[in-house]
Amino acid sequence: MAKQPRASAPPSAALDAARSAARNTDSGPAHPAPPAAGKGDIPAQKAIDTQALAASMPANLNKPLEHTPQAPVGQSAKPPSRLPTGSTPSESNASAKTGSVAPEGINATIGTLDRVRVDSGGQRLTTNQGVPIADNQNSLKAGARGPVLLEDFILREKITHFDHERIPERIVHARGSGAHGFFECYEPLTEYTRAAPFREAGKVTPVFVRFSTVAGERGSKDTARDVRGFAVKFYTDEGNWDLVGNNMPVFFIQDAMKFPDLVHAVKPEPHHAMPQAASAHDTFWDFVSLMPESTHMLMWQMSDRAIPRSYRMMQGFGVHTFRLVNEAGESVLVKFHWQPKLGTHSLVWDEAVKISGADPDYHRRDLWEAIDAGEYPEWELGLQIFTEEQAAQFSFDILDATKIVPEELVPIRIVGRMVLNRNPDNFFAETEQVAFCTAHVVPGIDFTNDPLLAGRIHSYVDTQITRLGGPNFHELPINAPIAPVHNNQRDGMHRQAIHRGRSAYEPNSLGGGCPFQAGAAQGFESVARRLDAKESSDKVRVKPEKFADHYTQATLFYESQTPEEQAHIAAAFRFELSKVTVPAVRERVVASLLNASPDLAAKVAKGLGMELPQPLPKVLETPAAPEVDQSPALSLMARPGDGGIRTRKIAILVADGAEGTSIGKLVTALVQAGAVPRLVGPRLGTYLGMGGEKIEADASMENSPGFLFDALVLPDGLAAVEALVSDGHSMEFVKDQYRHCKTILALGASQALLAEAGIPMSLPDGSHDPGLILADAAHADDAAIDFIAAVGMHRHLARDSDPPRV
Numbered sequence: 001m002a003k004q005p006r007a008s009a010p011p012s013a014a015l016d017a018a019r020s021a022a023r024n025t026d027s028g029p030a031h032p033a034p035p036a037a038g039k040g041d042i043p044a045q046k047a048i049d050t051q052a053l054a055a056s057m058p059a060n061l062n063k064p065l066e067h068t069p070q071a072p073v074g075q076s077a078k079p080p081s082r083l084p085t086g087s088t089p090s091e092s093n094a095s096a097k098t099g100s101v102a103p104e105g106i107n108a109t110i111g112t113l114d115r116v117r118v119d120s121g122g123q124r125l126t127t128n129q130g131v132p133i134a135d136n137q138n139s140l141k142a143g144a145r146g147p148v149l150l151e152d153f154i155l156r157e158k159i160t161h162f163d164h165e166r167i168p169e170r171i172v173h174a175r176g177s178g179a180h181g182f183f184e185c186y187e188p189l190t191e192y193t194r195a196a197p198f199r200e201a202g203k204v205t206p207v208f209v210r211f212s213t214v215a216g217e218r219g220s221k222d223t224a225r226d227v228r229g230f231a232v233k234f235y236t237d238e239g240n241w242d243l244v245g246n247n248m249p250v251f252f253i254q255d256a257m258k259f260p261d262l263v264h265a266v267k268p269e270p271h272h273a274m275p276q277a278a279s280a281h282d283t284f285w286d287f288v289s290l291m292p293e294s295t296h297m298l299m300w301q302m303s304d305r306a307i308p309r310s311y312r313m314m315q316g317f318g319v320h321t322f323r324l325v326n327e328a329g330e331s332v333l334v335k336f337h338w339q340p341k342l343g344t345h346s347l348v349w350d351e352a353v354k355i356s357g358a359d360p361d362y363h364r365r366d367l368w369e370a371i372d373a374g375e376y377p378e379w380e381l382g383l384q385i386f387t388e389e390q391a392a393q394f395s396f397d398i399l400d401a402t403k404i405v406p407e408e409l410v411p412i413r414i415v416g417r418m419v420l421n422r423n424p425d426n427f428f429a430e431t432e433q434v435a436f437c438t439a440h441v442v443p444g445i446d447f448t449n450d451p452l453l454a455g456r457i458h459s460y461v462d463t464q465i466t467r468l469g470g471p472n473f474h475e476l477p478i479n480a481p482i483a484p485v486h487n488n489q490r491d492g493m494h495r496q497a498i499h500r501g502r503s504a505y506e507p508n509s510l511g512g513g514c515p516f517q518a519g520a521a522q523g524f525e526s527v528a529r530r531l532d533a534k535e536s537s538d539k540v541r542v543k544p545e546k547f548a549d550h551y552t553q554a555t556l557f558y559e560s561q562t563p564e565e566q567a568h569i570a571a572a573f574r575f576e577l578s579k580v581t582v583p584a585v586r587e588r589v590v591a592s593l594l595n596a597s598p599d600l601a602a603k604v605a606k607g608l609g610m611e612l613p614q615p616l617p618k619v620l621e622t623p624a625a626p627e628v629d630q631s632p633a634l635s636l637m638a639r640p641g642d643g644g645i646r647t648r649k650i651a652i653l654v655a656d657g658a659e660g661t662s663i664g665k666l667v668t669a670l671v672q673a674g675a676v677p678r679l680v681g682p683r684l685g686t687y688l689g690m691g692g693e694k695i696e697a698d699a700s701m702e703n704s705p706g707f708l709f710d711a712l713v714l715p716d717g718l719a720a721v722e723a724l725v726s727d728g729h730s731m732e733f734v735k736d737q738y739r740h741c742k743t744i745l746a747l748g749a750s751q752a753l754l755a756e757a758g759i760p761m762s763l764p765d766g767s768h769d770p771g772l773i774l775a776d777a778a779h780a781d782d783a784a785i786d787f788i789a790a791v792g793m794h795r796h797l798a799r800d801s802d803p804p805r806v
Contacts, residue, residue, distance in 0.1 A: 012664075017667055019033075020671055125523075129442075134518055175219070178434060179424065183205045186414065187415065192332055193326055209420060213228060222363035224277040228314060245336065250401060250553070303565060313345040318335060320453040321398045321399065325527055341377075395623070401453070409628065442524070551623075560633075587610065591616045643789075645788055646675065650676065653712070660693040662783075717750075734753055743771045769796065
């Protein structure tokens with residue numbers, strides 16, 4: 001019998017698969033991508049050119065010459081393009097901060113000293129952030145004869161710099177990832193603020209954003225249950241503005257006095273330095289169980305928001321109440337919100353634990369890959385703007401960082417968007433050395449009397465001085481503003497600027513009086529009116545009465561969650577508290593939860609096998625009646641995104657004998673929808689489909705386990721199914737996808753894989769499971785449509801059960 005010619009995979013599917021493979025940093029195909037894959041596709045072209053460059057030097061030809069007396073000229077090769085030698089293809093996205101692509105063959109840091117010389121002639125006086133200084137003669141005081149205020153960041157910067165003029169890992173937020181981008185204003189907000197980013201519609205401001213965990217050290221895992229930092233540095237026309245927040249709108253404590261205690265409690269216990277990057281231990285729960293003001297934040301931390309699917313899929317909040325100030329000096333109060341365009345999505349706990357072992361860099365990799373692939377993360381900035389008169393009527397105190405302003409009271413006004421479109425060239429120089437400080441504000445942004453904010457205003461600057469080796473951290477390139485910097489601060493460790501002239505003081509005549517102070521019209525001035533302007537100015541250590549309501553908003557958060565989310569909160573408390581070794585601590589936490597939600601407390605107590613204790617005594621027995629009992633916006637389910645599947649990673653299992661035509665159709669449909677499909681086999685390399693076609697797997701079930709993917713496709717083909725059934729990795733792959741409530745498409749014979757893995761064909765209540773799609777390979781086109789719609793739902797939480805069914 002004549003041998004049948006071996007068929008090739010559909011050309012379009014092969015090109016799409018190669019382009020998809022080029023968008024990953026942890027695994028790659030066994031064979032080079034076809035040259036046609038690079039046409040119009042930068043990531044694929046970079047992979048092709050990188051392969052060509054590496055292949056042009058198959059060996060070190062100079063190695064034998066190391067034994068001769070004359071050193072040879074080093075071996076080199078010319079790259080096909082500049083793509084292989086760049087850190088990131090996103091370097092072509094220029095801004096006023098990043099500049100453009102580095103000139104070829106040039107190290108700009110060793111240019112002439114002209115690049116760092118400063119001439120302050122004819123220039124106004126500024127802070128190190130480029131903020132014009134209105135008054136350089138007087139400290140900011142509470143009245144003409146009153147005490148100097150801690151919030152005077154101009155005085156503190158000047159004195160602190162002087163104090164340190166003769167030079168470690170962050171204590172918190174040590175593990176982070178960053179990216180460059182821009183903020184674009186939708187409409188002028190000059191009615192409320194003179195701040196440069198909000199002056200006109202379409203105004204673009206460069207930004208650098210750093211996301212981070214809080215408790216873990218620099219080498220810890222990305223997927224720990226933790227708060228996430230969300231810090232944005234705006235390089236504005238009038239200096240740097242740092243909006244330093246978290247992915248949760250509230251915090252554990254009300255006063256900065258308690259911050260060292262909180263961090264000492266949540267960090268590894270000092271006697272044995274365990275556990276790392278975790279709150280599931282005695283000292284944390286001992287502390288928070290004695291601090292009932294933490295209850296609201298604990299609800300957020302035990303919710304799925306503490307294990308986000310991606311930095312690209314989490315909200316950001318300024319946490320504190322700030323002020324907006326217009327040209328007339330009039331001010332309003334404001335809360336800042338970042339809303340991700342992809343929706344707000346999370347991992348499930350079992351998934352997060354497994355991912356931490358397989359890829360502790362999961363979030364860092366996800367952010368990098370998306371930007372390199374041109375899938376730029378985007379958020380919209382929302383403002384809650386309200387007056388002091390409105391704030392005085394609220395049942396809670398807006399100076400209390402453990403409270404939110406419900407959207408039902410003050411709607412969120414969307415005012416602009418932020419796009420991250422360039423990865424750093426060097427992690428240390430940019431992401432690690434970037435210094436965020438809540439004290440960095442610009443004209444038009446001001447503080448309130450939030451006692452937690454007041455401590456942060458001091459602490460952030462102080463810690464950067466130690467961490468970055470002295471008071472000149474503002475001269476590091478990533479921290480340098482794009483606004484001019486001119487002042488009389490000199491010397492100190494790591495000083496880079498070389499100033500002309502002899503006068504380093506003001507006033508002076510030897511320098512022509514320069515730099516001169518900007519005056520009130522152009523310089524920063526603090527708002528005169530304060531929330532407590534009509535109240536006593538006595539110096540006291542006390543909290544306002546409304547700060548004593550520790551539970552109302554914790555109840556609001558819990559009651560606003562869906563039943564599935566409430567179950568996850570209960571399970572999170574159960575797991576965390578199961579790690580506590582002191583029963584009294586555990587009992588105290590449950591006693592506190594009783595004040596927020598008897599239902600939650602009962603579930604947690606049952607899960608821990610303990611009796612319900614008496615509720616903890618309340619500081620405020622009869623708090624003001626809340627304006628809102630439920631706020632749907634607090635549920636993750638209220639923020640699904642647009643239902644698309646862009647950047648979602650889809651695993652398609654393959655083996656010898658798989659039906660290749662349906663796989664090719666699915667790959668094409670998924671790539672066109674913006675997803676990143678990957679062909680995953682028992683090993684890397686080429687497989688022969690049931691029609692003799694070549695199927696190229698660029699990942700293996702060993703190096704890319706199932707929980708790293710957002711959805712799963714099981715192939716048709718009896719021989720392939722038999723091969724996959726015999727591989728234990730396949731069963732774990734399928735079980736993890738089902739257990740984590742992800743969409744599974746089973747084509748033809750692969751339904752046997754579901755049966756072998758023990759996957760139920762219906763939901764726990766007996767109804768149809770929309771996340772399980774069964775189809776014939778012949779109907780792959782229709783199946784792709786249903787599959788894409790189901791993946792767009794992110795998860796099918798109706799499948800969730802505790803304990804898991806599989």
